[in-house]
Amino acid sequence: MGTARNEMAENATARSQVYGLLAAVFRAEPTEVFLKEIKGSHFSKVFAELGVELGQEFYDRPEAELQEQLAVEFTRLFIGPGPHISAHESIFIDLDGSEGEHWGPATVAVKKFIETAGLDYEQSFAGLPDHVSVELEFLQRLAEWEARKWCEADAESADACLSVQMKFIAEHPIKWVPEFCAEIIKKAEQPFYREMAKVTRSFLQFDHDGMATMNADAGQGACA
Template identity: 50%
Template sequence: MGIDRKDLVDSARSRSDIYGLLSTVFRREPSQDLIKRMRSDSLLGTFTGLGVELGERFYNDRESEVVEELAIEYARLFIGPGQHISAHESIFNEADGEMGGLWGVKTVEVKKFIQATGLEYGKNFTGLPDHISVELEFMQKLTEWEADKWLQEDRESAEQCQLVQHKFLEQHLLCWVNSFCDAVLDQAEIPFYRVMAELTKQYMEFERQSIATDTAA
């Protein structure tokens, strides 16, 4: 018995939503709009289903206070000026047996991979292609495409899109994101980023198992 087309569309859209949320969380200091969105009933239900607990203060403190606290924590964790976590694949993923630096071999590989799909960076983008938020956003776009292809009953294109996702996960995200998240878990001082790092790890494991299941099918 085949999987219902609606289920395939819904699954791809759900994955896209999760990738989009995680990308936004790690892209920059949280905005007030993001805090409102994360406090919404729809995401609260999603978080509850995933076993995510952001803590009473996240939901009960004034939004402006939450934004300020998280902005300070984001800067301390990912920007500096002191010791901080570089959220780039080239820092965590080995290339030719050696750890790289910014604009390393992995950065170039990710840049070429993304461009090969026809996606382009925004005109105002000044970051590096292998930042975690960029890689997660790339997966968000791929899963959006997949959902659209299932909706159009274009099975061949949808399955091709899945193969591209699998390849990018296996060659990039799954190779380094756990190490990045472990660094966040070790250095975060307030619950929010620890919880987001743990959620990201859990979701990467879900994706890893999904690939194994698809390969075995």
């Protein structure tokens, strides 16, 4: 297997993993497993490198308590009742002059984009099609598929898939997720969502700028 291809697969896998994690951050209130992982040693290194400060309390609190606290914060930030940041593209995007509505034109555009890629919404999924976690999950799925194509030596498909991802990022999340994250940073009471918003914003920008897909020094390879 060519090194370059392997490296591309590695990139794609890495991107898929980050998108997967970020999708989980916004999909729902954190589970205990999730919190345990975030607190774990895997992350402590990179959080230190990145200057992500979750605060000592985050690490000291028992998971169950922390989970409850963050569930209330999640509800306050993203659900309501009361002022909250609705985590949907159509709330932020001015498309056909129709920003700021649930199930607006942006919702439909996201849905159609996803469906054109062959995916569908789970029967059990009851949210709106343009929720931030859906957009992130979509990128997770595409990047995962891309990695597989690199490994299968189907460079043409992998490359095309990457351009579909870039098209999606450019047409959708990059247009609103940074603003969404800025709102969270402003309104969060707990460090967790504030810091996760920063990571999300940075990573999305990083990926949009092509930094995450650049060939660099060869890594260990992603194709098993």
